[in-house]
Amino acid sequence: MVPVNYYLILSAILFSMGVIGVLLKSNALVVFMSLELMLNAANLVFITFAAYYQVLSGQLIVFFVMIVAAAEVAVGLALLVAIFRNKKSVDVDQMSSLKG
Amino acid sequence: MNINTFIPYLVFGVLALVSIATAAAMLISRDTVYSALFLVLNFATVGVLYLTLGAPFIALSQIAVYAGAIMVLFLFVIMLLGGERFIPSKPRRSHLVLAGVLGIVFVVELALGYIVRYGNTSVPVVQGPGYANPNMLGIELFSNYALPFEVTSLILLAALVGAIVLTRDGKKEVGSVEPEVPAEKESTN
Numbered sequence: 240m241v242p243v244n245y246y247l248i249l250s251a252i253l254f255s256m257g258v259i260g261v262l263l264k265s266n267a268l269v270v271f272m273s274l275e276l277m278l279n280a281a282n283l284v285f286i287t288f289a290a291y292y293q294v295l296s297g298q299l300i301v302f303f304v305m306i307v308a309a310a311e312v313a314v315g316l317a318l319l320v321a322i323f324r325n326k327k328s329v330d331v332d333q334m335s336s337l338k339g
Numbered sequence: 340m341n342i343n344t345f346i347p348y349l350v351f352g353v354l355a356l357v358s359i360a361t362a363a364a365m366l367i368s369r370d371t372v373y374s375a376l377f378l379v380l381n382f383a384t385v386g387v388l389y390l391t392l393g394a395p396f397i398a399l400s401q402i403a404v405y406a407g408a409i410m411v412l413f414l415f416v417i418m419l420l421g422g423e424r425f426i427p428s429k430p431r432r433s434h435l436v437l438a439g440v441l442g443i444v445f446v447v448e449l450a451l452g453y454i455v456r457y458g459n460t461s462v463p464v465v466q467g468p469g470y471a472n473p474n475m476l477g478i479e480l481f482s483n484y485a486l487p488f489e490v491t492s493l494i495l496l497a498a499l500v501g502a503i504v505l506t507r508d509g510k511k512e513v514g515s516v517e518p519e520v521p522a523e524k525e526s527t528n
Contacts, residue, residue, distance in 0.1 A: 240461040241351045244453050246392070249355045251449040253385075255442040256362045263438050268371050268417060272378050275409065276362055279385055282401075289471075290392040291460075295479045298397050298471055302480070305404050306491045310498030312409050316416045317505035323420050324508075 246287040254280035267319055267329040271312070278308050350391060358384040375413045382406040396473045 253276060260273025282301045289297025323329055358381050365377040382405040389398035480488055 241347050241391075242459050242461045243457050244450075244459070245351060245355070246388070247453045247457070248446070248450045249358070249388075251446050251453075252359055253362055253381075255445045256359075256366060258445070259438045259442045260366045263434060264366065266371060268413065268420075269365070269374050272365060272374055272413065275378065275405070276365070276381065279382065279405070283385060283388065286389050286392050286394050286397060289394065293470065295471060295476060296483075298394050298476060299480055299484050301394075301397050302400065302476075303484075303487060303491060305400060307494060309404060309409055310494050312412055313498045313502045314505070316412060317502040320416060320419065321505050329420060 243287060243291050247284060250280040250283040250287070253277075253283070265330050265332050267322075267331050267334070270331060271315055271319070275308065275312070278304060347391070351388075354384050354388050354391075358388070371417050372414065375410055375417060378413075379406045379410045382410070394471050396471065396476050 257273045257275075257277035257280060260276065261270050264270050264273065282304055285297040285301045285304070289295065289301075319329055322334060326333055361377045361381040361384065365374045365381065368374045368377060383402055386398045386401040386406065389395075389401060
């Protein structure tokens with residue numbers, strides 16, 4: 240079988256791509272998608288260790304993460320729609336009204 | 340190398356390449372719709388990786404919930420806002436270089452940590468009888484994780500109400516007969 244390391248390093252790569260997307264992209268929708276990518280990378284680690292240690296808890300945590308991610312996306316996209324109504328844009332660089 | 344030991348590496352390699360390539364394509368792509376579709380492909384390949392790790396139920400719910408429900412929601416909002424027409428403002432070159440370098444440093448750091456900790460140990464092939472089949476998962480979920488499971492229903496309810504309240508247009512309240520006293524409230528501040 241494939242060593243555990245391979246899965247862990249793959250998830251590290253996916254996670255850091257997500258971080259880079261969150262930090263660099265200006266389109267708020269793509270920032271959200273990068274967030275999902277990061278959650279997914281974390282899920283991959285959970286599943287890997289669930290298989291490594293032969294316990295089911297890891298898989299159940301992933302199940303809960305999926306539920307929370309679904310809730311987060313619903314609220315986040317609703318927020319984006321509300322912001323778009325006010326600003327007519329989803330560019331994160333323009334969401335600076337709270338800046339002093 | 341025996342062919343039977345080679346096949347898992349081949350499967351993993353192809354899946355890993357596809358998932359990294361689609362993640363990169365999602366970040367690079369100009370069109371938000373293409374980004375979303377690349378992310379769907381990424382989620383599907385990660386779902387297949389879950390299958391190789393002996394998690395069939397999670398793999399299928401990954402495809403149903405992530406690649407299905409969540410990404411459809413994304414595509415809905417992109418189309419609703421006309422997201423395919425957004426002209427992205429380019430990130431500054433210095434930010435790009437800095438982020439790339441820090442990202443590589445992060446990955447190398449984690450990889451070294453993993454290699455030191457886990458060496459060459461592989462995922463055990465022999466899994467217990469009925470390991471991770473939906474039956475076992477359900478028993479575990481409703482015995483040890485019953486309370487978190489109930490709490491998630493609250494989270495989903497809160498998200499539902501929150502999404503409705505946030506997207507409701509405050510100006511045009513359909514069917515509400517509120518008396519109009521907005522000026523009074525403004526002046527008291």
